[in-house]
Amino acid sequence: MTRQKRSHHKLKRAVAPYLYLSPSLLIIGLLMLLPMVTVIAYSFQNSAVLRRDPSFAGLKHYQAIFDDPVFWASLWHTLYFTCMSVIFHMTIGMIFALMLNSDRINPTLRNILRVLYILPWLFTAVIIAVIWRLLLEPNGVVNSILMQIGIIGSKVEWFSSPQTALHAVTFANIWAGYPLFMVSLLAGLQGIPKDFYEAADIDGAKAYQKLIFITIPQLMPIIISISLLDFIWTMQVFPLIWITTGGGPIYATEVLSTYTYKLAFSSYNLSQASASAVVILLISLGLTLFYIRYQKAR
Amino acid sequence: MAEVVLENICKTYGNNFHAIDQLNLSVEDGEFLILVGPSGCGKSTALRMIAGLEDVTSGSLRIGGIDVVDMPPKDRDIAMVFQSYALYPHMTVFENIAFSMRLAGKSKAERKKRVDEIAKTLQLTSLLDSKPANLSGGQRQRVAMGRAMVREPAAFLMDEPLSNLDAKLRVQMRAEITSLQKQLGVTTIYVTHDQTEAMTMGDRVAVLKGGVLQQVDTPKRLYESPVNAFVAGFIGSPSMNLFEATLTGDELTSGALAIRLQDAAFVRRPGLKSYAGRKVVFGIRPEDLYDSNLESGRKYQTIPAKVTSIEELGSEHIVHLNIDAVRVDSGDPDAVQDFGLASNAVARFEPASTVRAGSEIRLALDDAKLHFFDPETHLAI
Numbered sequence: 001m002t003r004q005k006r007s008h009h010k011l012k013r014a015v016a017p018y019l020y021l022s023p024s025l026l027i028i029g030l031l032m033l034l035p036m037v038t039v040i041a042y043s044f045q046n047s048a049v050l051r052r053d054p055s056f057a058g059l060k061h062y063q064a065i066f067d068d069p070v071f072w073a074s075l076w077h078t079l080y081f082t083c084m085s086v087i088f089h090m091t092i093g094m095i096f097a098l099m100l101n102s103d104r105i106n107p108t109l110r111n112i113l114r115v116l117y118i119l120p121w122l123f124t125a126v127i128i129a130v131i132w133r134l135l136l137e138p139n140g141v142v143n144s145i146l147m148q149i150g151i152i153g154s155k156v157e158w159f160s161s162p163q164t165a166l167h168a169v170t171f172a173n174i175w176a177g178y179p180l181f182m183v184s185l186l187a188g189l190q191g192i193p194k195d196f197y198e199a200a201d202i203d204g205a206k207a208y209q210k211l212i213f214i215t216i217p218q219l220m221p222i223i224i225s226i227s228l229l230d231f232i233w234t235m236q237v238f239p240l241i242w243i244t245t246g247g248g249p250i251y252a253t254e255v256l257s258t259y260t261y262k263l264a265f266s267s268y269n270l271s272q273a274s275a276s277a278v279v280i281l282l283i284s285l286g287l288t289l290f291y292i293r294y295q296k297a298r
Numbered sequence: 299m300a301e302v303v304l305e306n307i308c309k310t311y312g313n314n315f316h317a318i319d320q321l322n323l324s325v326e327d328g329e330f331l332i333l334v335g336p337s338g339c340g341k342s343t344a345l346r347m348i349a350g351l352e353d354v355t356s357g358s359l360r361i362g363g364i365d366v367v368d369m370p371p372k373d374r375d376i377a378m379v380f381q382s383y384a385l386y387p388h389m390t391v392f393e394n395i396a397f398s399m400r401l402a403g404k405s406k407a408e409r410k411k412r413v414d415e416i417a418k419t420l421q422l423t424s425l426l427d428s429k430p431a432n433l434s435g436g437q438r439q440r441v442a443m444g445r446a447m448v449r450e451p452a453a454f455l456m457d458e459p460l461s462n463l464d465a466k467l468r469v470q471m472r473a474e475i476t477s478l479q480k481q482l483g484v485t486t487i488y489v490t491h492d493q494t495e496a497m498t499m500g501d502r503v504a505v506l507k508g509g510v511l512q513q514v515d516t517p518k519r520l521y522e523s524p525v526n527a528f529v530a531g532f533i534g535s536p537s538m539n540l541f542e543a544t545l546t547g548d549e550l551t552s553g554a555l556a557i558r559l560q561d562a563a564f565v566r567r568p569g570l571k572s573y574a575g576r577k578v579v580f581g582i583r584p585e586d587l588y589d590s591n592l593e594s595g596r597k598y599q600t601i602p603a604k605v606t607s608i609e610e611l612g613s614e615h616i617v618h619l620n621i622d623a624v625r626v627d628s629g630d631p632d633a634v635q636d637f638g639l640a641s642n643a644v645a646r647f648e649p650a651s652t653v654r655a656g657s658e659i660r661l662a663l664d665d666a667k668l669h670f671f672d673p674e675t676h677l678a679i
Contacts, residue, residue, distance in 0.1 A: 193382060195380045195384035196384055198349075198351050198371075198380070198384070199378070199384040200397075201350075201351065201370070201371045202350075202351075202371045202372060202376065202377065202378050203398035203401055203449070204398060204401050204402060205372075209401060213386070213397070217386075217389075218387075218388065
């Protein structure tokens with residue numbers, strides 16, 4: 001092989017991987033990076049989108065949203081909604097996964113439960129919102145059952161009362177989201193060697209000790225990964241809240257996503273909406289970096 | 299320390315499969331007993347029943363004089379070493395060894411003292427802070443031993459603890475476990491499918507087949523006086539050669555093969571006379587067959603054989619042969635691998651042997667070393 005041929009071959013080998021990557025890089029660039037950069041640019045402009053030659057606004061829009069008490073309320077609601085959702089997704093997912101993995105439950109019943117428990121996952125956010133609006137209506141099933149048992153004395157307007165609305169949407173989101181944890185933890189449980197439990201039986205471990213000393217440590221990588229992903233996803237939930245409460249009553253269920261949406265498409269203040277969107281982006285980015293670092297550390 | 303007694307132990311699964319049938323076994327205090335047999339013979343099931351990890355269908359099981367059939371594993375005062383070691387990967391070596399003490403609510407100081415003692419015995423002191431993933435196979439094996447020792451149990455149960463190690467390490471660990479057992483003097487029941495482990499480690503060996511106990515004896519007696527063709531074929535490597543022949547007068551004949559038996563053979567086995575004129579199964583170990591061209595083989599009678607292949611191991615030659623007789627299957631599934639397609643016998647020759655594959659040779663045999671079995675029942679005559 002001549003020197004020229006050899007260097008040509010080397011160049012081809014060096015370029016090839018980038019050629020293979022180029023279609024996906026192009027699509028990501030067009031559909032993700034470009035809009036992201038544009039939104040960041042909008043947040044520093046006056047009357048973005050609405051005017052042809054918007055002027056530079058500096059940090060004015062950020063100042064405006066940080067001065068807005070509704071922004072802080074929605075940030076707090078987002079945190080409450082997200083933290084409660086993740087904690088209960090994990091707890092319920094774990095309990096159901098342990099039940100489905102137990103050989104003390106009849107196998108036929110186990111298969112039926114497996115299908116039942118996974119059902120919420122099959123519904124889109126819109127359907128879940130409609131189901132829970134119907135169930136939690138003042139004249140709905142939930143009120144009627146709770147009144148019959150005697151837990152509540154009068155009909156509660158779950159989604160329309162500022163005291164209960166945030167809890168109600170959080171509850172609906174918990175119901176909708178636990179199957180992800182359940183399925184992941186079940187897969188993890190099935191991967192724990194039986195020997196570990198038998199060795200613990202011989203050593204005299206009680207059921208709760210096996211859970212604390214074997215099951216949970218063995219599932220820890222899954223628990224951390226799925227919790228972080230769930231946190232990132234739940235922070236961005238929009239349709240469920242929008243359809244059930246629309247962020248109301250009186251901002252009681254306003255979260256960052258509905259707050260941003262309203263700024264953009266109700267008030268047509270696209271610059272301020274962009275600033276709010278950038279805040280969400282930064283929080284998500286922080287969590288994502290944390291997730292990537294955790295994955296790398298493993 | 300305690301005696302372990304199994305009386306009429308049976309294990310039947312839901313599909314009416316008898317994993318263990320009427321097992322009677324008595325392991326003395328401080329004894330090292332090996333449970334051996336081919337895969338699926340029920341040896342691990344038997345061990346797991348003693349541990350309490352499997353229910354006993356019927357029969358009685360006593361450890362240290364106490365009936366433990368209905369006791370949970372933790373109350374049986376036993377410790378088990380698993381084939382996979384079952385070390386907890388998220389715990390350090392120290393935490394793994396101390397786990398049972400932690401469960402029992404022992405203080406930190408107590409745990410440290412005891413674990414340090416054991417680590418010293420097992421040469422694990424420098425590894426106490428390591429996680430199992432960072433240990434070699436042999437070190438993991440020692441940690442598993444440590445975890446069993448920490449409880450000072452009445453009996454050790456070991457389920458093929460060396461099967462995950464490479465051949466060299468296995469030899470070393472075999473010696474380590476044996477000397478440790480002698481040093482501690484704890485009753486030990488050790489399951490293996492490897493007959494070399496069985497022969498070298500145990501005080502006595504129990505051979506199982508299809509859930510039925512075949513023979514319990516010292517390794518030497520198992521080798522020299524197997525009670526049936528299965529034990530004869532299973533114990534010893536390569537396996538004993540077993541053939542069918544007709545006993546005519548004082549001669550065993552099969553095709554072109556004729557082996558004259560001396561009077562001593564009939565004196566040792568009075569039952570053999572009744573097989574006169576009938577078929578009989580005879581067996582001879584590979585080490586009792588010789589190359590007639592060598593000094594060691596000259597004084598014996600010879601039979602014709604064809605060499606099919608040779609494995610030169612340096613210290614000896616494993617010679618695969620074909621002789622004019624019908625080979626008998628001992629019922630050991632692992633024995634099949636000893637015979638190539640063209641051969642039906644194996645001999646162990648001295649390295650000085652110059653036989654070549656494909657050549658016709660005279661095979662010398664020591665007829666005093668022949669074993670005889672009933673062709674129907676396969677029981678020793």
